[in-house]
Amino acid sequence: xxxxxxxxxxxxxxxxxxxxxxxxxxxxxxxxxxxxxxxxxxxxxxxxxxxxxxxxxxxxxxxxxxxxxxxxxxxxxxxxxxxxxxxxxxxxxxxxxxxxxxxxxxxxxxxxxxxxxxxxxxxxxxxxxxxxxxxxxxxxxxxxxxxxxxxxxxxxxxxxxxxxxxxxxxxxxxxxxxxxxxxxxxxxxxxxxxxxxxxxxxxxxxxxxxxxxxxxxxxxxxxxxxxxxxxxxxxxxxxxxxxxxxxxxxxxxxxxxxxxxxxxxxxxxxxxxxxxxxxxxxxxxxxxxxxxxxxxxxxxxxxxxxxxxxxxxxxxxxxxxxxxxxxxxxxxxxxxxxxxxxxxxxxxxxxxxxxxxxxxxxxxxxxxxxxxxx
Amino acid sequence: xxxxxxxxxxxxxxxxxxxxxxxxxxxxxxxxxxxxxxxxxxxxxxxxxxxxxxxxxxxxxxxxxxxxxxxxxxxxxxxxxxxxxxxxxxxxxxxxxxxxxxxxxxxxxxxxxxxxxxxxxxxxxxxxxxxxxxxxxxxxxxxxxxxxxxxxxxxxxxxxxxxxxxxxx
Numbered sequence: 308x309x310x311x312x313x314x315x316x317x318x319x320x321x322x323x324x325x326x327x328x329x330x331x332x333x334x335x336x337x338x339x340x341x342x343x344x345x346x347x348x349x350x351x352x353x354x355x356x357x358x359x360x361x362x363x364x365x366x367x368x369x370x371x372x373x374x375x376x377x378x379x380x381x382x383x384x385x386x387x388x389x390x391x392x393x394x395x396x397x398x399x400x401x402x403x404x405x406x407x408x409x410x411x412x413x414x415x416x417x418x419x420x421x422x423x424x425x426x427x428x429x430x431x432x433x434x435x436x437x438x439x440x441x442x443x444x445x446x447x448x449x450x451x452x453x454x455x456x457x458x459x460x461x462x463x464x465x466x467x468x469x470x471x472x473x474x475x476x477x478x479x480x481x482x483x484x485x486x487x488x489x490x491x492x493x494x495x496x497x498x499x500x501x502x503x504x505x506x507x508x509x510x511x512x513x514x515x516x517x518x519x520x521x522x523x524x525x526x527x528x529x530x531x532x533x534x535x536x537x538x539x540x541x542x543x544x545x546x547x548x549x550x551x552x553x554x555x556x557x558x559x560x561x562x563x564x565x566x567x568x569x570x571x572x573x574x575x576x577x578x579x580x581x582x583x584x585x586x587x588x589x590x591x592x593x594x595x596x597x598x599x600x601x602x603x604x605x606x607x608x609x610x611x612x613x614x615x616x617x618x619x620x621x622x623x624x625x626x627x628x629x630x631x632x633x634x635x636x637x638x639x640x641x642x643x644x645x646x647x648x649x650x651x652x653x654x655x656x657x658x659x660x661x662x663x664x665x666x667x668x669x670x671x672x673x674x675x676x677x678x679x680x681x
Numbered sequence: 682x683x684x685x686x687x688x689x690x691x692x693x694x695x696x697x698x699x700x701x702x703x704x705x706x707x708x709x710x711x712x713x714x715x716x717x718x719x720x721x722x723x724x725x726x727x728x729x730x731x732x733x734x735x736x737x738x739x740x741x742x743x744x745x746x747x748x749x750x751x752x753x754x755x756x757x758x759x760x761x762x763x764x765x766x767x768x769x770x771x772x773x774x775x776x777x778x779x780x781x782x783x784x785x786x787x788x789x790x791x792x793x794x795x796x797x798x799x800x801x802x803x804x805x806x807x808x809x810x811x812x813x814x815x816x817x818x819x820x821x822x823x824x825x826x827x828x829x830x831x832x833x834x835x836x837x838x839x840x841x842x843x844x845x846x847x848x849x850x
Binding site: 344346350352451454455463464474476481535536538540 | 753754756760764765766767768769770773780783784788789790791792794796797798799800801805808
């Protein structure tokens with residue numbers, strides 16, 4: 308087990324951002340989570356402190372002994388500061404619900420952030436495999452393997468009829484949540500995102516914002532996941548999501564091609580302004596930053612910033628988050644101070660980035676004003 | 682803000698009626714609200730919100746009016762109504778019947794068809810086969826095929842003994 312603090316343990320956002328995966332132009336990351344509980348335990352939401360501690364002390368060593376989690380970071384939630392917990396949320400490693408936990412809950416995660424296990428969140432065990440890009444099948448196989456190894460050390464609550472037993476009936480059966488984070492600026496700009504969300508919903512899949520349940524779509528980032536967990540096998544669920552994602556990817560690419568053809572000026576306007584503000588602002592909120600960085604990222608995808616790699620946008624996305632900003636400074640920052648420091652960081656990082664390289668003329672000029680000036 | 686009916690007492694019940702894109706607001710005091718038949722506490726719970734309207738009601742119905750309580754952890758229907766979650770794995774046995782309809786509307790099916798823990802795989806397969814045999818037995822008896830019924834009965838007995846027998850660790 309790693310003995311160093313969380314700050315030293317976590318790799319830099321620059322490194323995280325550089326991890327590549329298939330289709331990561333649109334699918335930023337894939338995640339498969341399994342919910343498990345001990346047969347002879349009380350669910351975390353109903354258990355009193357001694358019971359939670361008992362379960363934690365049973366599960367924690369079992370998880371730590373797994374080969375995939377050798378030299379992993381393992382800590383109890385009451386030994387993590389509020390800032391450290393927020394950092395984990397901003398990196399999508401723990402849920403907001405787990406952030407609120409203290410005594411009796413724990414987290415175990417490996418250095419390359421491909422596995423993260425939450426102990427005593429809504430269930431005794433919430434184990435997840437994360438992969439960059441579109442790698443749902445790989446993530447499922449990885450977590451399946453981890454789960455099978457863990458199952459030999461712990462006595463899972465399982466019923467022949469209902470499958471794995473969970474605190475909430477919505478997770479019964481497979482206890483699986485398969486999800487992917489998608490960057491869909493094309494569909495949003497083409498105003499086609501709502502019909503897509505609706506058809507995805509009709510297939511029994513949920514579409515959520517950046518931080519999961521009940522959050523808004525910041526930075527044009529959407530999370531697509533399964534909702535039903537009982538009555539189907541894990542591989543069926545994974546395959547369904549893969550198929551839907553393939554279609555969404557196609558729709559997004561088509562939307563991008565379409566707006567470039569028919570509304571190029573509108574697109575360049577958005578991207579140009581995003582660059583202008585990011586590179587020159589002296590105070591900027593995290594919300595505005597996320598939305599503008601999304602447009603910058605789109606600009607990179609459209610080859611408008613030839614010497615910029617997409618990973619810069621992804622790295623800045625994490626670095627400009629409130630807790631990641633605070634972490635760079637020893638004194639407690641107010642929201643206004645964060646807004647100033649955020650702008651300072653962006654101006655600095657974008658100093659070497661020249662304005663978008665837009666080639667005008669031809670079909671790209673469609674969408675000009677009626678006077679037809681060019 | 683004063684009640685818009687009696688125009689005397691302070692308004693504590695605020696109703697918003699939305700139809701299409703038209704919105705109407707009405708502010709009433711407790712007494713006028715009651716007189717108009719507006720109950721101040723909505724008749725749904727967190728369980729309904731999380732699991733679908735009618736969830737907690739269904740569980741209450743299934744218990745037939747008796748307040749069920751999980752013998753293992755002390756969780757009650759009222760607790761479920763409040764949180765939408767259960768107390769422990771044993772709760773599924775206690776509240777099982779009431780959850781049937783809920784699961785049907787929530788999931789693709791009510792029977793698990795995915796991964797099974799290795800150690801339980803054998804016993805699960807055996808219980809599956811047992812169920813099939815019992816169905817066959819009932820059919821054989823119905824068709825008065827007593828010879829077949831006797832064979833099935835013996836097979837079932839063997840299997841039941843195997844299930845109940847010493848479990849190897």
